[in-house]
Every structure is written in structure tokens, then in C-alpha cells.
Amino acid sequence: MTTQAIGYIDSGIGGITVAREALRQLPHEVVYYVGDTARMPYGPRPTEEVLAYTWEMVDFLVKKDIKMLVIACNTATAAALPDLRAKLDIPVIGVIAPGVRGALRATKNKRIGVIATAGTVKSQAYAKALEHKDGAVVVSQLACPEFVQIVENNQSDSAAATAVISDKLAYFADKDIDTLVLGCTHFPLLDQTIAKVMGENVALVNSGAVAIENVSAMLDELNISNPASIDRSKDEYYTTGDAAAFHTLASRWLNDDNLNVQHLAMTTTGLKLEN
Amino acid sequence: MTTQAIGYIDSGIGGITVAREALRQLPHEVVYYVGDTARMPYGPRPTEEVLAYTWEMVDFLVKKDIKMLVIACNTATAAALPDLRAKLDIPVIGVIAPGVRGALRATKNKRIGVIATAGTVKSQAYAKALEHKDGAVVVSQLACPEFVQIVENNQSDSAAATAVISDKLAYFADKDIDTLVLGCTHFPLLDQTIAKVMGENVALVNSGAVAIENVSAMLDELNISNPASIDRSKDEYYTTGDAAAFHTLASRWLNDDNLNVQHLAMTTTGLKLEN
Numbered sequence: 001m002t003t004q005a006i007g008y009i010d011s012g013i014g015g016i017t018v019a020r021e022a023l024r025q026l027p028h029e030v031v032y033y034v035g036d037t038a039r040m041p042y043g044p045r046p047t048e049e050v051l052a053y054t055w056e057m058v059d060f061l062v063k064k065d066i067k068m069l070v071i072a073c074n075t076a077t078a079a080a081l082p083d084l085r086a087k088l089d090i091p092v093i094g095v096i097a098p099g100v101r102g103a104l105r106a107t108k109n110k111r112i113g114v115i116a117t118a119g120t121v122k123s124q125a126y127a128k129a130l131e132h133k134d135g136a137v138v139v140s141q142l143a144c145p146e147f148v149q150i151v152e153n154n155q156s157d158s159a160a161a162t163a164v165i166s167d168k169l170a171y172f173a174d175k176d177i178d179t180l181v182l183g184c185t186h187f188p189l190l191d192q193t194i195a196k197v198m199g200e201n202v203a204l205v206n207s208g209a210v211a212i213e214n215v216s217a218m219l220d221e222l223n224i225s226n227p228a229s230i231d232r233s234k235d236e237y238y239t240t241g242d243a244a245a246f247h248t249l250a251s252r253w254l255n256d257d258n259l260n261v262q263h264l265a266m267t268t269t270g271l272k273l274e275n
Numbered sequence: 276m277t278t279q280a281i282g283y284i285d286s287g288i289g290g291i292t293v294a295r296e297a298l299r300q301l302p303h304e305v306v307y308y309v310g311d312t313a314r315m316p317y318g319p320r321p322t323e324e325v326l327a328y329t330w331e332m333v334d335f336l337v338k339k340d341i342k343m344l345v346i347a348c349n350t351a352t353a354a355a356l357p358d359l360r361a362k363l364d365i366p367v368i369g370v371i372a373p374g375v376r377g378a379l380r381a382t383k384n385k386r387i388g389v390i391a392t393a394g395t396v397k398s399q400a401y402a403k404a405l406e407h408k409d410g411a412v413v414v415s416q417l418a419c420p421e422f423v424q425i426v427e428n429n430q431s432d433s434a435a436a437t438a439v440i441s442d443k444l445a446y447f448a449d450k451d452i453d454t455l456v457l458g459c460t461h462f463p464l465l466d467q468t469i470a471k472v473m474g475e476n477v478a479l480v481n482s483g484a485v486a487i488e489n490v491s492a493m494l495d496e497l498n499i500s501n502p503a504s505i506d507r508s509k510d511e512y513y514t515t516g517d518a519a520a521f522h523t524l525a526s527r528w529l530n531d532d533n534l535n536v537q538h539l540a541m542t543t544t545g546l547k548l549e550n
Contacts, residue, residue: 025380027411028409097495135302136504214492220372225408
């Protein structure tokens, strides 16, 4: 079981920041990634629809014999984690609980900010989980869908992006937070700008990075780590959208021009490789 | 099962830094702590002896119906973790694997330093586990038993302590590390001095803090978190050594004068409360 891949699923390309952490923290582990780019964003969709789309990605990966599944998307984690855990016989890791744990590890004053998509903020998933673990925390949440657009449009480094981020995060000026959870997997791609705006006294929590630490712990507990280093050509990336566009963004974020990206067709019997 | 305590064991008082992280990150969880102060340090003892002493502490806590066990001591983790995991039907968390994961999450240049007791350095536990997960890491280890003495003698803030720490850590001057694992549970009590000596470009990894994040993950996975806040008077601290001396140090480190500390007698049938 040790040499099998770990599967990653996301509504699109944001989960690549989680895969990036996997490549960094767990370089011996093979990455299979599916991004449902054609049907993104998941945020505004009904939960039942998100659940159904998520299962399509999962079914594709399970047939490829993955040893563990990472839901590299906050919306899909909120909608599908319990169902996937109940029905799959491999470990399933989401990104919300790790973000919560990372925030509780980082905070000293127990005042925690969360930035996420509108859907994730509305679900109260972070606020509920934080308060479940510590009744004394004060959580301030802010929906920042604009940040997703900045990333998707490949404008992370623009002056306009900095202005938008600075304007939005002014919301936290009077909240006295010492910790800010990046509650959307797109946001680590803006972490330098966010860090500059928030100042050095606010710790940023990358939920995906903590999730990969969680994956690492699970590999330890089950004793299924791949002990030897691997060739990155074993990794496989799939998208329901345009493979070339996915390749452009993912290559940039992973700093690797040789990614193997393939298109998946959406059929009535699930996601299928096109031949 | 949710309201039961989590048990912590250590060769003495260093594990209090792990309990401190538990109080901070998991304030809803009851702490039962046993420190085998009378027989510390464990570092120079044969593995079989460390294993036997560790089991005495575990047997005492298991009778008190704990829901999870944390081995808050690097030496005991190296000696006893596999045996405890195999024989107990509650989850068991050590401090070495979390330290390894925390280091791999923190490092960018893959050059990692580890400071620990002589026993832990000699066991190569950190180096082996780091290299198992990432064949590209370069690990520099240094035994710092003097640091344990500084803490035990309550001299953490002295100028002499700073001089000793500065002298010892000069070892890393030409190692180009960007991450330093505090591989002994005493060392977080010296973290400010160590941080100042190492400089802002070296991230310190508190193994105990990551271990508590691991405990938090396990509570999530098994759905056994205590959902309500608790009165800290439920916590219980035990020592095989002098209860008053233990109380003095632990109270200071936990910033709580009302700790309930009791002495345990070492008998031929295990550790027993004295009446």
C-alpha cells in the first residue's frame, strides 16, 4: 500500500496550493489531483450538487487505487467530508479542521480572523469548530470572493490586487486579532500581500499546510509512508476544464513546467479520460 | 467518552510544557499528568528500564480511565511508543513524529537542526524519521543536556544561562539551518533565549505544541472532544518525587498557583497514591 498515490480533489485550481504543500512536506508521496474547473466555483451551488460532483471526482480516483484522499477545498469539505468518511475505506482529510487546529496553535489572545468564500463564511464551519474547541475564542469572519478572482486571473502580483486586499482587510483593523486563517485554498497564493497588509503581529494559518501535516500524521499512524524518493513524473493532474489553461496556472504555482495534465470528460457515468 | 481526561506522562517535569500547550490549545480537555521525577533523567537508562517505568505511569493512568495518552517525553517516546500502541486500546501520541512533521512544514531550505538530550541524539530517532520522509533533508544534531539542568534549576532567565545557550548553539553557525527542532520537552522553556541566539531566520519547532495539534486531530477523527468548557480544578498532577518541589516549578510554568499535585509511591505492584 505504501507506493500508492494520495488523491487530491478541488472545485478547480485552488487546491494546487495544498498539492504544493504535499510536494514540499511529503516529497516521497505520489500526487493524483482532480480539479473540477468546468463546474467551479462550488461556493454558490446547493450542497447536494457539491456532494454529487465531489463523488464523481472521488470515484475516478478510487478506481486508480489511491491510499488516502485529501479534500483540498473548503466548500467540498463542508459539504462532503462526513459522507466520504462514512463510505470510503481509506482515510479522508479535509481542510477545515486542520485550519481550526492551526489557528488554536498560533493564537495567544484567542481573537481569530477567518477569510473565506461567501459560502464557507455562511456555513459557519470555521466559527463553529473553533468555538467547539475553545469557548473563549472570539472569531471575526470576512467573505473575500474578490481574492479568488485575483488568483484565477493570475493578477496576484498587481498593484490593483494589493489595493483590493488592503481595502478588504481593513475590516479587521478594530478586531485585535493575532491570527488569520486563510480559509480558502486560493489564498496562500496571496500570502505575501496579506502578510504585509496585516502586519507582523498577525500569524497567517495556511489550512492546506496544516492538512498536509495531518496527512503526514495519518501516514505515520497507519505505517503507509512511501519510504523511497520518487520521480515526479509519476504525478498526475486532471481537470474537467481546459487542460492547457490548467497547465499554465498549475505550472506557475508548482514551479514545474513538466506537469502531466489531462482533460476529464463529464459523462452520465462519471468522469472519464478522453482518448 | 468525551468528558474523560487525557493522560500525560514524562520522566519528570519537562512534559509540563506539553501540558501547557494542551491547556492553551484544548482548554475543554481535562489533564492528568504523571512525572516520574524520582527516577529522572531517563536519558542514560537502559531501554528496558525506561519501558518498565513508563508502563508503571501508564497503568496508573489507565486505571483512571483516560481516553487518550500523550508521551510527553522524547526518551520515553523512543523507548515505549510501539509497545504502548500495540497493547493499549486508546490512542497514544508521542512527541518525536510531531516534531518531525512540524520541521518539514517549517523548513524551506531542507537544512534542519535538532537539539535534544544525549540519549535522543544517540537514538537518531529524529534524523531517521526526517530522512524517511524526505531523502533531501540535511539534519544537524546537537546534544544539549546542559539546557535541561538550566530549566530544572529554575535559572532560565539568568545571564549565565544565556551564555551557555549561546556557546552551545554556535555549533550551528556554519550549518545554514532554517529550522531548529526543540527535541526535548524542557527546551520550550528556553525558547525566547534560543530564538534570540538563532536569529529571526531560524524557525523553532516546539514538538509538544505540534503533538497537541495531533491530539486535537485525533479527538476530531474519533469524535471524542469534550464539547463544553471545564473547571481547571478537574486537572490532576502526580509525581514520584517531592510534591512541593514539583508544585513550585509546575505552578510557575503553567502560571497557576492552584495546581492539585499529589505524590505517588513506587511499590512492587506499581505507582500508588499515598493516603
